[in-house]
Amino acid sequence: MTEQVFVKDDEHFFAMIEQLRESKRLLNLSEPAAPQVPDTQTLRAELKRMRQERRQLVRAYHVIIEPVEGRYQAYAPTVPEVVGRGKTPQKAKEHLAAALRLHLLTRHAQGETPPEENRLVDVVAVPLA
Numbered sequence: 001m002t003e004q005v006f007v008k009d010d011e012h013f014f015a016m017i018e019q020l021r022e023s024k025r026l027l028n029l030s031e032p033a034a035p036q037v038p039d040t041q042t043l044r045a046e047l048k049r050m051r052q053e054r055r056q057l058v059r060a061y062h063v064i065i066e067p068v069e070g071r072y073q074a075y076a077p078t079v080p081e082v083v084g085r086g087k088t089p090q091k092a093k094e095h096l097a098a099a100l101r102l103h104l105l106t107r108h109a110q111g112e113t114p115p116e117e118n119r120l121v122d123v124v125a126v127p128l129a
Helices: 010-026 040-057 089-109
Strands: 064-068 071-074 078-086
Touching: 010 040, 064 089, 071 089, 078 089
Parallel strands: none
Antiparallel strands: 064 071, 071 078
């Protein structure tokens, strides 16, 4: 039966690896022939690389959805040249996501980087009385 281990964060994970290695060293146990677990510095670097790669694979943009002629139109102010339309706000947003994906993949194929979202969005309550 396999024991389940819960890891609360990266530091906890790396500390567990180091503790296991120290226990094996104290007990004169050797590491298994394969697979070799890299040192924690290598694991940290790989985890950082994977997270950076993941950030490059996903972009998030603020979206404006407006009613236009009985339908809805969605666009991201950061990428205003791409628009999605639909009968419902959700459909407009779905169509925008698909169009944005195609647009960003095309830009990537041309060697361009995707635009970074740099807007802060908030709501202001204005009393009228």
